[in-house]
Amino acid sequence: MGSTAWAKKTLQGWGRFPRVETECARPERRTELLRAFQERGAAPVLAYGLGRSYGDAPLLREGRQILTSRLNRMLAFDPETGWLRCEAGVSLVDIIDVFLPRGFFPPVVPGTQFVTVGGALCNNIHGKNHHLEGCWGDHVRRVEVLLGSGEIVFCDAQTNPELFWATTGGLGLTGIILSMEVQLYPVANASIEMETVRVNNLDEFFEVSKESADYSHTVSWIDCVQSGPTMGRGIFMRGGHARQGVDAGSSVMDELAGFAQKHVDGRLFESNLLLNKATIRAFNEAYFHKTPAGVQKVVSDYMPFFFPLDAVQNWNYAYGSRGFLQYQMVVPEREACREILEIVSKSGMASFLAIIKEFGEQTHGGLSFPEPGVTLALDFPNFGAPLLEMLDRLDEIVVDVGGRIYLGKDARLSRENFRKMYPEWEKWKAVRDEWDPEQVFQSELGRRLGLVG
């Protein structure tokens, strides 16, 4: 008789679209994980981290999902070198809480600290320092994987290098990651020294971005309601971990964030009406003008700099029960970016949050997202057919200039366009099929894009 507790649960990504009902297990230790894997029956399997992918990458209908949140032990740490070996369910918030007081920070962080290291590797995440430091996988040297056969193997640049390559940015489709070794980097304290630069349009953005290439971290918020001469206006942020002795005083922003964290839960605001063009326009207007013109020097805590949205729990619920979609693309040509912003601003389907950044020269291969060029991330309430049609239109523009969209945030890309965006997919699939000939690992995204089966 089996002894794994399987429970039917509704799982969703951060965009809450789509949602799937699936059989889940939540092992608390390695032996339980291995047992659950054996006791899955004939069903396909997929790991689920903290569900911070937006779309259907972490979801699997009619299969078995392994929740990794309790497999979160740190196994070894070398304070001389910063190498940490840990289980795949360890989250970045854990790492930061433990190591920042000791002067270490994760090599790359996304816009939220609620992601697991397993999820970070499977989407090969990028951060504000991509132009200098690349992706998460560039700082990982060894990964332990449970294969479809039930065998456990290690992979790195020398041992099983093709499995290492395919697992990095491999969307959980090569196996279940049990543990990995990742390098943490020394920082002097918890503060960020940064500058905010108000930019009045897209051209100014590109100018400021160019002259900011030496800052370790850059990112920009952009008001995508604007069109014409003010299109692309926004706030450019550049800076990085503060030097020794530079500490953030508690700013109003920090206090506000602290308050929001304690008292506000996005679930309270779940409404399909809250975020519409008018409220989004008002927010953008206020946010733009809140920041003084010109260049401002600021010392802030790392939280509002890296994870501004983490201050409000479950903010994703504010988009209403229909959920929302993020569209993040990278294009090697600026004109394509301009064209996309124009279409969006004219569509009347505004994005509440829009983020723009130029990636560095690295290309990471496999199914990893970043490539040289400019990336734009837009959030849209799920308006249904008109939105999906517009996004299809945007895909064509992206494909035409040799760009691609981020699979970790996708829920709707067509198989055809995917194949054009990721020319290495065939090579990736060949590696995957070799390591998972029985097609044990599957996901909704994998099925949609033809990565499995």
Next chain:
Amino acid sequence: MVILILGATSAIARSVAEQYAGAGHPIVLGARDIEAAEAVAADIQIRFEVDTWAKQFDALDTESHADFVADIEAEAGAIDVVLLAFGDMGDQEESERDFAQAKRVIDINYTGAASLAEAVASRMSERGEGSIIGISSVAGDRGRKSNYFYGSAKGAFSLYLQGLRNRLSEHGVHVMTAKLGFVDTRMTFGMETPIPIASPDAVGKAIMRAQQAGVEVLYYPHFWRGVMGIIKAIPEKVFKRLSI
């Protein structure tokens, strides 16, 4: 202060260990699955920078318990707090079919726990200090058709702790019975519970706080004291017909 945690790989035990490690105390972890105990020990050592030890521990092997405790004290020092967090629900239907299964449930939850507690109690009472925390269950407050082997073993364990508390109070040793309601662990995963589930983290904090305050019987979440008060008060005649 040395803290010994038995059944150390459960979510509740791990959380209690984290609380004490967070306060700077060295931690000894005992569990049947030594590899899992080692992983927890490494984790706690890295996170809290306290000394940790992982030891193989088998509740059913009562013969070994005295040596087990002696070895730990020789290596880590006198045990100040021991948490008995191991337990096994077993499978009620299997236990009804096969008494060997029922006996196993009784032996792990009661015999093994009492045996280990005795081994520690004698040392603590000699020293005139220490704290013994037994994790019992609200399931031990009233027999139910759905889990009466587990429930009766936990009930017996609760009574045992009560007696032990009586015996040790004059020797300066504190004994606490922790009766836990639904906690978000392996046992409750996927269960549809009518009553909210507590996080292991909250339970860990509550246990350490209660131990430090010298609480004798802790219900957690606290409203379980009231819930069990009502359940215990239902007349047998009526209770039999309820499917709870």
